Amino acid sequence: MKKLMTIFMAVCVMARVAGADVWEDLAKYKMAGGKGFPPVAAHKVIVDTPVAEHGAIEEKLIAIIESKDATGDAKIFSCRMLQRVGSEKCVPVLAKLLNDDIMSHYARLTLERMKDSEAAGAALRDGLSKAPDKLKVGIASSLGERGDRKAVKDIAKLAESSCEASAKAALIALGKIGGKNAKKALDKMKVCDGAKDARQDARLSVAVGMRDTKALEDIYKNGKCYKHRGVAVSGLLTIDEGKGAASVADIIKGDDVRLRRSAMRFVSTLGGEKLTKAICGVLSDLPAERQANVIALLGVRGDKSASGALEKYLSAEDKSVKKAAIKTVGLLGDAGTVGKLLACGGSDKEMSEAAARSLAGMTDPGVNGALVKLLGNAESKDTALRALVARNAKDAVPALKKLLTETAAGKRSPAWSALGSLGGKDDLDELMKISLASRDKGDIRAAKDAMKNICTRDTDKDGCVNVVAAYYEKADGITKAFILDMAAVTGSGRGLDLARKALKSDDKDLYKNAVRAMAAWSNSKPEKDLMELAKSSPDEAARILALRGYIQMISKEGNRQKQLERLDVAKGIVKRVDEKRLLISAACKVREDSKVAEFLVSYVDDAEVKVEARKALVEKTKRFRGKGSQALKDALNKIVNDAGSDKELLKEAKEALGKVK
Amino acid sequence: MNLKRTFKRRSFMKVAGAAAIGLPNIITSNALGANGVPAASERIVMAGLGMGGRGADVLREFMSQPQIQVVAVNDVKSAQLASVLGKVKQKYGENNVEGYEDYREVLARDDIDMVFCAPPDHWHAQMMIDACKAGKDVLCEKPLTLTIAEGRKIVNAARKYGRIAAGGSQRVWQDYGRAACAANSGLFGKVLEANANPGGPSRPCYLPGKGDPKKDGVNWDLWLGPAPWAPYNAYRCGRSYGLGGKGFRTWEDYSGGMMTDWGGHKFGGAMHGLQLEHTGPNLITPPKDGEPLTYHFATGQKLKVQGGANYVCEGGKVGNNTLRDLKVPAGLRTYKDGCRSLVQDFVRCVETREAPFREVEWSHRAATICHLGNICLKLNRPLKWDPDKEDFIGDVEASRMVDRPRRGVWQI
Structure with missing residues (x-):
């Protein structure tokens, strides 16, 4: 229906444009119930007309505004359109509207925005002198927006109005216009009490515009209001940074909390190197808490010239100051500061973590190289490694491999960990060789974790498995198990072939390792193998392992129907209580609430798992869609009847029952 | 505009009196720093301006911050104001929060450090700049502005007055x-x-005048604020979301629409x-x-x-x-x-x-x-x-x- 209406409306509009006179219709237009056909049609004409031909449209709009017969709504719409297409031609027509209660604002839409038109300015000035008082404020504001200095005298009169809001608006206009005359007028005028703040604001704007440092300094030093003193300082910072910077430094040392809050904000937003230097200069005079705060702000400020001055705070005794310095030096520093950041971490865990975080965020392209160079430093090596990982510094991988070979086996797990995060498929072969040469159990474990991590991340899963599979035939049992583990992580088809081959082995340990790997497979590829093993493996432990693996695989992949089928298959062979629990848990993960609810019914009376089954059934039924079976209703009624003192279960079961009915 | 009508001098004086002595009307144990709440001297005193639907939601999150104390809320729609005021009073106590129809009265309070604004879009720039001038830090719901130039003016005001100023959008x-x-x-x-x-985008509004704003509890002149004058129609100032013609976001005088x-x-x-x-x-x-x-x-x-x-x-x-x-x-x-x-x-x-x-x-x-x-x-x-x-x-x-x-x- 909505579509039909839209098409109907569009056809009506098109008919208007093509046929009868759009402008005649517009002239008669009255706002009514949202059926804005004439304005919409007129707007379409404007959009479809090349800019060079907008003069003709302007004439039509002017004619409507001048017409005695045109409606007010049509005139308003025409004024709105003139904001877009109006030229000097429409100025005299709009000027006449400035005295009109409602139309004055609409006339300003165009006159204010015709920035380069002297005629528009003259019309507004004339309007300001003749318009009724209540319309003057809008006209004055338009003149202020245009920065019309010829209007200062009349706007200044308005600023002396007893109406606080009008006076404030006029003062804003004077502030925008600026210049000597505005300054004189502001100094001389008497404003109502409520507008005194606005006058001081205007004075400040004018002073900044005139680059009048003397006036600004005077307001900063002798002013009573913290807001104006703050504005004076921000003004000074923009026109005489040295003076502004000295003022900010004074304020930061001082006790005026509210003024200091403004100045602290200037630290992160205004000024240049002079302000940075001034702030660094007063840092040592500040109490620790403020010192830490200002150091952090210097980081936000981003002026690298502060970096050198802040390095001494890397060894500050106060922890908050030291942490702030670590963070800020990282933000401002370059490759040359890497060593200092690493050194300041030392043996303090909290500080070395802060240093690693800071190093991780550094943007200088030389930072990775600097970190690599300092990997040899035993005290800071772990911090450097953490930073390299956080920086995703793949260019550090060759250096990390070299570090592995140069470090004693028992001490290289941090390097393995870093390689696991940064290495790729192409590094696996070399890492495999290094790990095979190791005899240290901890080292081998770290190597395996690293290589698993690489296999998990790399998108070429088969490629990764191919690299390690090359070592399979000649490997010992432990290594074979490890290769199968990696295959499980990747879920690769090539890896699955290896696992299947291992199942045929006479080596019982290898057989179990293959089953274990299949049970932990990252996808559902070994689904059939696992079911077969669960049903008919000669080894009981392998049967249990395979069944668990199968159950955990149920919701891993495949559509919901496939997952439901797996549930049914598993249900046929689960016997042990822990397996039933696993199956119920797996059923909950299948996002087919209605069918899973029906599936769970059969466990509601199973004494071994009825508590879990009943909770799961209620949970699934709460999201039930469609009609439930009688068995499901009976099961839910039973849960309600048996709930006893379990009020929560009772409430939820009743809710679930409501869904089924 | 008749300012006297919109300024509630009586309520302002009441609040100003409380501010002058620098303490809330009732000193609760929380005010003294019990229950893990920072002492009053360490709290950020704030107000919510234009607290319709979204505003009230975000204000609730502010209220869940231990260092925040909301002391004032504003809205030009009386029902919305009453609703949000009730919720804030529940948290901070009947006598510790004031409701205002005119946000300027809120900004005039010297005890407020920070404001959160969530009025319709055409008000954002005005409220944010006025807040900066009044020495308040300010967070405003998105979209920040109704026009491009407004945005630069807000930024300049924030810089000039040394305020923390930010736009919304948690997303x-x-x-x-x-x-x-x-x-x-x-x-x-x-x-x-x-x-x-x-x-x-939004579109021009052709809705005719309909209904009585007073009966609907809306201060219409104050709702329009900087926008061109238009006759009252509840669908101009409605909160209905989207571009369906029943909420302010449909109309280009008040919003840029979904864009x-x-x-x-x-x-x-x-x-x-x-x-x-x-x-x-x-x-x-x-x-x-x-x-x-x-x-x-x-x-x-x-x-x-x-x-x-x-x-x-x-x-x-x-x-x-x-x-x-x-x-x-x-x-x-x-x-x-x-x-x-x-x-x-x-x-x-x-x-x-x-x-x-x-x-x-x-x-x-x-x-x-x-x-x-x-x-x-x-x-x-x-x-x-x-x-x-x-x-x-x-x-x-x-x-x-x-x-x-x-x-x-x-x-x-």
Whole structure:
């Protein structure tokens, strides 16, 4: 229906444009119930007309505004359109509207925005002198927006109005216009009490515009209001940074909390190197808490010239100051500061973590190289490694491999960990060789974790498995198990072939390792193998392992129907209580609430798992869609009847029952 | 406008009296720092301005911050004001919170450090700038502005008065942050394009006058504020979401439509991931020949108004689910350490004076993208834009749309 209406409306509009006179219709237009056909049609004409031909449209709009017969709504719409297409031609027509209660604002839409038109300015000035008082404020504001200095005298009169809001608006206009005359007028005028703040604001704007440092300094030093003193300082910072910077430094040392809050904000937003230097200069005079705060702000400020001055705070005794310095030096520093950041971490865990975080965020392209160079430093090596990982510094991988070979086996797990995060498929072969040469159990474990991590991340899963599979035939049992583990992580088809081959082995340990790997497979590829093993493996432990693996695989992949089928298959062979629990848990993960609810019914009376089954059934039924079976209703009624003192279960079961009915 | 009518002197004096002695009317144990709540001297005293639906929601999050004490709320719709006032009083006590119809009375209070604004869009610039002038830090709901020029004025006011000022949109990080992290992780090469589609623009309002604002409990003149005068109609000022004609977001005098409302989120997110929050495009091209509305940046990157929140990188398309292991890449802005929401981030910055996540310059740039899109759609031609001067190049009609005159006393 909505579509039909839209098409109907569009056809009506098109008919208007093509046929009868759009402008005649517009002239008669009255706002009514949202059926804005004439304005919409007129707007379409404007959009479809090349800019060079907008003069003709302007004439039509002017004619409507001048017409005695045109409606007010049509005139308003025409004024709105003139904001877009109006030229000097429409100025005299709009000027006449400035005295009109409602139309004055609409006339300003165009006159204010015709920035380069002297005629528009003259019309507004004339309007300001003749318009009724209540319309003057809008006209004055338009003149202020245009920065019309010829209007200062009349706007200044308005600023002396007893109406606080009008006076404030006029003062804003004077502030925008600026210049000597505005300054004189502001100094001389008497404003109502409520507008005194606005006058001081205007004075400040004018002073900044005139680059009048003397006036600004005077307001900063002798002013009573913290807001104006703050504005004076921000003004000074923009026109005489040295003076502004000295003022900010004074304020930061001082006790005026509210003024200091403004100045602290200037630290992160205004000024240049002079302000940075001034702030660094007063840092040592500040109490620790403020010192830490200002150091952090210097980081936000981003002026690298502060970096050198802040390095001494890397060894500050106060922890908050030291942490702030670590963070800020990282933000401002370059490759040359890497060593200092690493050194300041030392043996303090909290500080070395802060240093690693800071190093991780550094943007200088030389930072990775600097970190690599300092990997040899035993005290800071772990911090450097953490930073390299956080920086995703793949260019550090060759250096990390070299570090592995140069470090004693028992001490290289941090390097393995870093390689696991940064290495790729192409590094696996070399890492495999290094790990095979190791005899240290901890080292081998770290190597395996690293290589698993690489296999998990790399998108070429088969490629990764191919690299390690090359070592399979000649490997010992432990290594074979490890290769199968990696295959499980990747879920690769090539890896699955290896696992299947291992199942045929006479080596019982290898057989179990293959089953274990299949049970932990990252996808559902070994689904059939696992079911077969669960049903008919000669080894009981392998049967249990395979069944668990199968159950955990149920919701891993495949559509919901496939997952439901797996549930049914598993249900046929689960016997042990822990397996039933696993199956119920797996059923909950299948996002087919209605069918899973029906599936769970059969466990509601199973004494071994009825508590879990009943909770799961209620949970699934709460999201039930469609009609439930009688068995499901009976099961839910039973849960309600048996709930006893379990009020929560009772409430939820009743809710679930409501869904089924 | 008759100011005396809108100013409630009596309530103002009541509050001013309380402020003068510097303590809430009733000193609770919380006020003295019990129950893990900071002592009154360490709290941030705040007010909520324009507290309709969304405003009340966000205000609730502010109220859950231990260091926040809400002492005033404002709305020009009496039912909304009563509703939010009741909720705030529940938290802080009957006598510790005041309701105001006119936000200027709230800003006149010297005891308030910070305000949160969530009125309709045409009020955002006015309230934010007035808040800065009154020495208050200010967070404003998105979209930051109704016009491009308003945004620059807000930024300038925040700088001049040394205020923490920020725009809303929790979604920039919470919804699109993962995609931005993935795109900037370095794993997919250079970020070439962003896709985001917020929805359509607002349109002129042709609704006739209908109903009585007084009966509906609306101060209509104050609701209109800087917008052109128009007869009252509940559908002009309604809160109904979308462009269906029953809420203010439909009408261009009060809002930029979905383009600005969702644009605050989606374009904000896109610009964040492109790391172009600090600038703007240099060309905007309207939809043509199957290509969507597109923003072209000096870096060669593009923002296309289509599809979901994702990025096209040298190594392929990257979205929210591309990386499981979320790491924030160096140089990509995020909330401050330990902050889990936009509100927490803002409150932290009010305390430390750091730049909040949605710092006002960046919010202004995101809002500008929205407005540029609306102007381009309206003019239906390619527009050259100078992101430094913030004006169109060689297109007078477009330049006139950078700002709009404001009604009567509502000047910024």
